[in-house]
Structure formats: C-alpha cells, structure tokens
Amino acid sequence: MLAEIITIGDELLIGQVIDTNSAFVAKQLNKIGVSVYQITSVQDNKAHILKALNEAEDNADIIILTGGLGPTKDDITKRTIAEYFNDTLVKDESVLNNIETIWKQHVRTELLQVNKDQALVPSKATVLMNKLGTAPGMWMEKGNKVFISLPGVPYEMQALIEYKVLPKLKDKYHCPYILHKTLLVYGLGESALAARVEAWEDALPNHIKLAYLPNLGKMRLRLSTKGFDEHLLKKEVQEQIDKVLPLIKDEFAGFEDEEGSVEIVIAKQLTKLGKTLAIAESCTGGTVAERFTINSGASLYFKGGIVTYSTASKMNVLKVSKTDIDTYSVVSSQVAESMAQNALKLFQSDFAIATTGNAGPKKGDSDAEVGTVFIAIATKKEVYSQEFNFGNSRVKVINKAVNKALEMFLKEIFKN
Amino acid sequence: MLAEIITIGDELLIGQVIDTNSAFVAKQLNKIGVSVYQITSVQDNKAHILKALNEAEDNADIIILTGGLGPTKDDITKRTIAEYFNDTLVKDESVLNNIETIWKQHVRTELLQVNKDQALVPSKATVLMNKLGTAPGMWMEKGNKVFISLPGVPYEMQALIEYKVLPKLKDKYHCPYILHKTLLVYGLGESALAARVEAWEDALPNHIKLAYLPNLGKMRLRLSTKGFDEHLLKKEVQEQIDKVLPLIKDEFAGFEDEEGSVEIVIAKQLTKLGKTLAIAESCTGGTVAERFTINSGASLYFKGGIVTYSTASKMNVLKVSKTDIDTYSVVSSQVAESMAQNALKLFQSDFAIATTGNAGPKKGDSDAEVGTVFIAIATKKEVYSQEFNFGNSRVKVINKAVNKALEMFLKEIFKN
Numbered sequence: 090m091l092a093e094i095i096t097i098g099d100e101l102l103i104g105q106v107i108d109t110n111s112a113f114v115a116k117q118l119n120k121i122g123v124s125v126y127q128i129t130s131v132q133d134n135k136a137h138i139l140k141a142l143n144e145a146e147d148n149a150d151i152i153i154l155t156g157g158l159g160p161t162k163d164d165i166t167k168r169t170i171a172e173y174f175n176d177t178l179v180k181d182e183s184v185l186n187n188i189e190t191i192w193k194q195h196v197r198t199e200l201l202q203v204n205k206d207q208a209l210v211p212s213k214a215t216v217l218m219n220k221l222g223t224a225p226g227m228w229m230e231k232g233n234k235v236f237i238s239l240p241g242v243p244y245e246m247q248a249l250i251e252y253k254v255l256p257k258l259k260d261k262y263h264c265p266y267i268l269h270k271t272l273l274v275y276g277l278g279e280s281a282l283a284a285r286v287e288a289w290e291d292a293l294p295n296h297i298k299l300a301y302l303p304n305l306g307k308m309r310l311r312l313s314t315k316g317f318d319e320h321l322l323k324k325e326v327q328e329q330i331d332k333v334l335p336l337i338k339d340e341f342a343g344f345e346d347e348e349g350s351v352e353i354v355i356a357k358q359l360t361k362l363g364k365t366l367a368i369a370e371s372c373t374g375g376t377v378a379e380r381f382t383i384n385s386g387a388s389l390y391f392k393g394g395i396v397t398y399s400t401a402s403k404m405n406v407l408k409v410s411k412t413d414i415d416t417y418s419v420v421s422s423q424v425a426e427s428m429a430q431n432a433l434k435l436f437q438s439d440f441a442i443a444t445t446g447n448a449g450p451k452k453g454d455s456d457a458e459v460g461t462v463f464i465a466i467a468t469k470k471e472v473y474s475q476e477f478n479f480g481n482s483r484v485k486v487i488n489k490a491v492n493k494a495l496e497m498f499l500k501e502i503f504k505n
Numbered sequence: 506m507l508a509e510i511i512t513i514g515d516e517l518l519i520g521q522v523i524d525t526n527s528a529f530v531a532k533q534l535n536k537i538g539v540s541v542y543q544i545t546s547v548q549d550n551k552a553h554i555l556k557a558l559n560e561a562e563d564n565a566d567i568i569i570l571t572g573g574l575g576p577t578k579d580d581i582t583k584r585t586i587a588e589y590f591n592d593t594l595v596k597d598e599s600v601l602n603n604i605e606t607i608w609k610q611h612v613r614t615e616l617l618q619v620n621k622d623q624a625l626v627p628s629k630a631t632v633l634m635n636k637l638g639t640a641p642g643m644w645m646e647k648g649n650k651v652f653i654s655l656p657g658v659p660y661e662m663q664a665l666i667e668y669k670v671l672p673k674l675k676d677k678y679h680c681p682y683i684l685h686k687t688l689l690v691y692g693l694g695e696s697a698l699a700a701r702v703e704a705w706e707d708a709l710p711n712h713i714k715l716a717y718l719p720n721l722g723k724m725r726l727r728l729s730t731k732g733f734d735e736h737l738l739k740k741e742v743q744e745q746i747d748k749v750l751p752l753i754k755d756e757f758a759g760f761e762d763e764e765g766s767v768e769i770v771i772a773k774q775l776t777k778l779g780k781t782l783a784i785a786e787s788c789t790g791g792t793v794a795e796r797f798t799i800n801s802g803a804s805l806y807f808k809g810g811i812v813t814y815s816t817a818s819k820m821n822v823l824k825v826s827k828t829d830i831d832t833y834s835v836v837s838s839q840v841a842e843s844m845a846q847n848a849l850k851l852f853q854s855d856f857a858i859a860t861t862g863n864a865g866p867k868k869g870d871s872d873a874e875v876g877t878v879f880i881a882i883a884t885k886k887e888v889y890s891q892e893f894n895f896g897n898s899r900v901k902v903i904n905k906a907v908n909k910a911l912e913m914f915l916k917e918i919f920k921n
Contacts, residue, residue, distance in 0.1 A: 104532030116520030130544035280576040374798020375791035382790020394812035402809035
C-alpha cells in the first residue's frame with residue numbers, strides 16, 4: 090500500500106515555512122503499514138495542483154493533501170479537487186454547525202460569508218469533521234484509490250490524521266506491519282561504522298534494509314522491514330540486532346524511542362529512577378531545556394534551568410566565583426563544572442548539565458576560539474566536564490553542543 | 506527561471522527527519538531571482554531518482570538535489586546521476602586531497618577505501634568543493650539546464666549553496682528580482698483580516714500576489730512580486746503597503762525581517778535602544794530564550810533566563826513569595842508578574858518576560874485548566890500581565906504562548 094503526500098502552498102516554495110506536516114503524516118502512515126512513495130510540495134496554482142494529483146494517482150493508492158483550505162482567496166485546493174473529480178461544491182450543514190460553534194466559542198465577532206463558505210464541500214466527499222478549526226477534512230474515492238484533503242494548520246491536520254484518517258484507512262485496507270528499529274551510536278563516523286559492521290551488513294536478508302543517518306556528532310543506524318507477520322519480523326530484526334551489538338558495544342548508546350529522540354530515552358530513565366535534573370546553559374541558550382520541556386511529563390523529572398548568557402549573570406545568579414572566571418575565563422572546565430554544581434544545589438536536583446562556550450560568530454566575554462564548548466555533568470557525588478570544538482557555524486555549534494550534552498548525560502544515567 | 510528541489514532519503518519518507526534543506530535552498534534561490542516550481546522528496550532508490558530527474562527536467566531549468574552522497578551503501582545518488590547522464594565515475598584528485606586534509610584534521614584514523622571513493626565523480630561534472638565534509642558537490646549541464654547535487658548534511662549543503670552554487674547561477678543566468686514583503690498582524694483572524702482589506706486586495710495589480718499565513722495567534726500577510734526593475738517593484742509594493750496600513754493600524758505589529766522572525770525585529774530594536782532583556786519561563790520551558798539565543802548577536806541584549814519548572818524552584822530560585830503561590834496558585838497573574846519583576850532584578854535587565862501556565866496534558870501544581878497561561882512583561886517602571894487559554898494540545902499551548910509573549914513584548918518595545 091503506497092501513499093503520496095502533497096503539501097500545497099507558495100510559502101513552502103519560497104522557503105518562508107518549513108514543511109513539518111509531511112514528516113508527521115509519513116510517520117503516522119508508517120505506523121499502520123502504509124509506505125510513503127513520495128512527498129511533493131506544490132504552489133497555490135490550479136494547473137500545478139491538478140498535475141500533481143494526476144501524477145500521484147499513477148504512483149500511489151492513497152493521496153494525502155495538506156494546505157490551501159483557508160477562507161481567503163489564495164486558498165484554492167477545494168475548488169481544484171472538485172474540478173479534478175468533475176464535481177460541484179455543496180453546503181454541508183454539519184460543517185456549518187461546527188463553524189458556528191467554533192465562532193461562538195473563540196471568535197465572537199460576526200460570521201462572514203467567507204467563513205460560511207468553508208462549509209462548501211465537493212458533493213462526492215465524505216467530510217472529516219475538524220473540531221479544532223473551520224476548514225473540514227475531505228475523503229474522496231476513485232476506484233480503489235483514496236484522496237484525502239486536510240487543512241495545513243499543523244495541530245488541526247494532526248488531530249484529523251489521528252482520529253479520522255488512520256481509523257478509516259485501517260478499515261479500508263489490509264496493511265502490512267512496518268518495523269523500524271534505530272540504534273544510537275556515538276563516537277564513530279559514518280564510514281568507520283560501516284567498515285566495522287560490513288560483514289554483518291552484507292549478510293543481512295534482502296527484506297531488511299539498513300540506513301546510516303549521521304547528525305552532528307551522533308549516528309543513527311536504522312533497520313527497516315515490512316510484512317504481514319509482525320511476530321516473525323520482530324524476531325528477525327532482533328536476531329540481527331543481537332549480531333551487530335557486539336561489534337559496536339563501546340559506541341552503542343541505546344535505541345531511539347518510537348517517538349524519535351534521545352531526550353525521551355533520558356526522560357524515561359530519569360522517571361524510572363525517580364531522579365531529577367537541572368540545567369545551566371550559556372552558549373546553548375535554553376535549547377537543552379527546551380528539548381526536555383517540549384515533551385509531556387517533563388515536570389516529573391525536570392526541576393528547572395538557567396540561561397546565564399552574560400558573565401555577570403553567571404556570577405550573580407549562578408554564584409560562579411569571580412576568581413574562577415578571572416583565572417580560567419567564562420569558557421573553561423572550571424566554570425562549566427561550577428555552573429553544573431551550583432545549578433544542582435539551586436534547584437535541589439539529583440543531576441545537572443551545564444554548557445559554556447563560544448558559539449560565534451564573534452568572540453564573546455572570553456578569549457576562547459569560536460566553537461569551543463565545555464560541557465559538565467554534576468551528580469550528588471561528583472562533577473566532570475569535557476572540552477570540544479564544534480567548528481565555526483553558530484547554529485551547528487549550538488546543536489552539536491546540545492547533542493553532545495545529551496549524549497554525555499545519557500551515558501551518565503545508564504552507568505551502573 | 507524555474508528550479509526544482511529534489512531531496513533524497515528514505516528517512517524523509519518515513520518521517521524520521523524533517524526536510525529543512527528545501528526551505529533553505531528555496532529562500533536562497535529566491536534571493537537571486539530564481540523561483541522554485543516544486544519540491545520533491547524521493548526514496549534512496551535508483552528508479553525513483555531517475556524518474557524524479559526526468560520529471561524535473563521537464564518542469565524546471567535548475568534542478569538541485571540534496572542527499573544520498575555519503576560513503577555507505579545506502580547512498581546511491583552519485584551513481585544514479587552518472588547513469589542519468591550516460592557518464593562514468595572518475596577519480597578527482599582535488600577532492601581526494603580535500604578528503605585527506607579533513608581526515609588528518611578531524612578524524613585521525615585510517616582513511617578507508619569507502620572514503621577514498623568519495624573522490625569519484627561523474628567525468629562530465631564540475632566539482633563544487635566541500636571544505637566542511639568529504640562528499641563533494643557536483644554541477645552538471647544538459648543543454649541550457651543545470652543539475653546540482655549537494656550533500657544532505659545541512660551545514661555542508663548551506664555553505665555550498667552560499668559560496669559555490671549562487672555565484673555560479675548568477676553568472677550563468679540573467680535572473681529577475683524577486684521581492685517579498687511580509688506584514689505581521691496580531692489580533693485579527695484570517696477571514697476578519699481578509700474582510701478588512703478586501704477592496705484593497707481586489708484592486709491589487711496582477712503582478713503583485715497576496716498570501717495569508719495564519720500561525721498560532723499571529724497572521725502574516727505577504728506581498729510578492731518579481732521583475733527586472735528592482736527600483737520600480739519596490740516602489741509599487743511600497744505604494745500598496747501605504748494603502749493597506751491605515752486599514753490595519755491597530756493590528757499591524759511590524760514587518761517580518763528578511764530572515765523571517767519577530768524575535769529578530771525585537772533583537773534589532775533592543776540593540777538600537779541599548780536595552781537588555783531577561784526571561785523567566787515556566788510552561789514554555791526555555792523556548793522563549795532559545796528563540797533569541799539561536800540568533801547571533803544575542804549577547805548584546807539578552808542577559809539570561811530562568812526555567813522554573815517546579816513550584817519549589819519558583820520560590821527558591823526566583824524568590825516568588827510562598828504567600829502569593831498559596832493565595833493565587835502558581836498559575837496566576839500575581840505569580841507571572843512576580844516572576845517577571847524578580848527576573849528583571851536578578852539579571853539586572855531593562856525588560857523581563859515571564860510565562861506561567863499549564864501546557865498539559867495533565868494538570869500540574871495548580872488547579873488551572875489545561876491551556877491556561879499567564880504572560881507578564883516587566884519594565885523598570887511597571888509590570889503587567891494577561892491571561893490566555895491556548896487549548897489542550899501541549900505543543901500548541903507552548904508555541905502559542907511563545908508567540909503571544911513575543912507579540913506582547915514587541916508592542917512594549919515599540920511603545921512611544
């Protein structure tokens with residue numbers, strides 16, 4: 090069963106907006122055994138959308154469109170789909186009721202004709218009611234193929250996928266089981282890792298695919314397969330993992346969570362241990378904290394964080410000693426360790442992570458080279474730190490520092 | 506002049522990685538007058554890549570591919586391009602030298618055959634030297650069309666676009682000037698805004714396109730045009746802006762910066778005023794701070810931030826009074842204002858922003874409904890706050906709160 094995702098909107102093609110919808114839809118489809126053949130981003134242009142629909146119908150069984158369903162004149166997806174199906178738009182009373190309800194609860198101004206017109210849907214469409222917004226989802230069939238049009242607003246689209254689209258797709262198709270298992274590997278480059286596991290990779294059965302995903306200091310090694318016997322697939326993949334783990338035992342840092350991040354692995358382990366975390370950040374500017382707090386359940390283990398961006402705030406707020414700063418500079422192992430220890434005390438946590446460095450582009454309150462970062466981990470018993478140089482691209486330095494801090498902390502909490 | 510961007514990699518089609526490369530490339534191409542016709546994400550599969558190349562050649566003049574150039578077996582882009590051009594791979598000595606240099610500086614282990622093989626390029630290709638990595642960029646021509654293949658690692662791709670691809674494209678083509686101007690509008694929904702400006706929109710000249718971009722409580726209204734007379738285009742767009750501004754004068758919050766964010770507008774204004782900012786966050790968990798610190802120059806105005814995720818840390822670290830917390834709860838205007846005032850004092854800043862709320866999914870240390878958020882702004886003279894309810898989706902609550910905090914602060918610093 091193959092799907093194609095078509096995202097519609099000029100904002101994507103001028104680079105004003107990053108398309109996050111496609112990755113969400115793809116991941117959800119994978120969970121119910123639907124593979125995505127292609128993702129295509131097209132303009133708010135009738136001819137272009139029609140061409141994309143035609144091509145997608147050749148490539149895929151399930152075509153999911155997002156975007157272009159708003160009330161304004163630049164939104165033309167609905168009319169274009171109606172044309173593609175030789176259909177006309179008719180008023181749907183249930184959608185109109187939903188629009189009126191949302192208007193009463195959240196907007197409270199007069200309901201305009203353009204809003205009422207959002208209740209117009211192609212006569213052949215099944216409405217997927219959007220409780221979170223005024224643009225309805227639409228489900229249309231052509232032979233054994235399904236065309237699904239969803240609003241582009243991410244949380245509206247996400248709710249429709251989860252509660253309307255996936256259940257209907259599972260009803261309609263008998264889908265295989267898709268299994269991805271991703272190993273997190275630190276400290277080995279892509280080619281060194283490939284050389285290490287070469288014999289194993291060459292002996293992999295044909296239906297298990299392997300991918301290498303390098304990302305700023307960490308590697309992800311992904312095994313993927315699909316089929317109808319879930320139990321057998323899991324067993325086969327586990328056998329391969331059992332074979333590869335001894336080859337990378339010093340570099341293997343854990344499995345990536347289903348939801349896809351190291352910070353979730355850390356969150357689960359901290360929650361399991363009943364331990365808490367505090368974070369003191371300089372060059373990473375709140376990004377380490379944000380990586381944890383964006384996930385629900387963070388309040389169970391995350392006590393708090395401090396971003397001491399200025400030297401004065403390192404002294405006044407985090408109580409790093411002036412002597413240490415004068416002697417070693419703000420970008421030093423001594424200051425990183427002091428930040429971690431003091432954050433641990435201040436927030437009364439079991440662990441603390443600290444970062445201090447120079448992300449560039451210019452040198453700051455320290456003579457340290459651009460790219461120099463110290464990362465410290467404090468526990469109730471000890472504190473330690475490491476020095477890194479992450480190059481001279483600001484965003485890269487920040488993200489590499491965040492990844493490295495998470496890696497060091499992951500190793501800390503899985504120590505025995 | 507039209508371009509198509511093809512991003513290659515199974516990780517995109519299973520939703521493991523969000524495609525951020527396309528938006529970057531599209532924005533850069535726009536700057537030199539190249540419009541992007543379509544963005545297509547395809548699998549690491551020879552037949553699929555060949556099909557995408559064929560279709561892109563029909564649609565566009567410039568085809569930019571990213572991804573699939575790594576040293577491992579799942580990376581097949583280079584061989585596939587050679588096949589598309591009926592070409593063979595030959596060793597490029599300059600690329601090999603670059604690989605050896607990088608290896609000596611950063612890796613220091615033995616150079617493997619797979620790494621040396623990265624110096625193989627199609628014989629018809631012009632190499633775009635990648636100083637940041639071992640996979641070279643490649644430039645190939647077919648008639649008047651150009652095919653450019655770049656590594657998928659974002660910072661390597663970005664440097665190649667900026668320093669190699671754009672200059673070569675500007676040399677080769679006489680491109681028009683593309684102008685986008687985006688107005689930030691707060692406090693009006695999409696349809697209310699459209700109704701307000703309807704007569705103006707209907708009278709827009711054909712070559713000026715209008716787009717509405719709603720995003721969690723803020724609206725962006727984008728005017729786009731292109732042509733060869735930069736001066737005339739700027740004048741025409743300015744005339745339209747002069748006409749629309751009086752219609753939205755209470756809701757207009759400024760122009761979106763070229764680089765695309767409210768926080769950059771704020772950063773510029775603070776730097777211009779010579780004023781500083783501190784941030785105290787609860788439910789937004791470091792995200793407000795991160796929005797500022799990701800941009801260079803943040804140290805000029807950003808003093809620091811505190812994430813007080815637990816009630817204890819609000820008292821111990823931010824010195825919010827126990828009486829206020831007991832009387833009003835941690836999710837209250839009193840606590841938000843106290844957090845803002847105390848952050849201002851602690852970091853000795855001119856302004857402070859504070860957030861406290863319940864992002865869900867469960868209620869925390871307060872009886873406040875999920876979605877309730879208080880945002881406070883403190884200056885040296887006053888403090889004020891507002892209450893919001895941002896619904897019950899965690900990520901949505903956090904991001905709406907961040908946007909609203911930025912909006913409130915934007916208004917504060919542009920007050921006269």
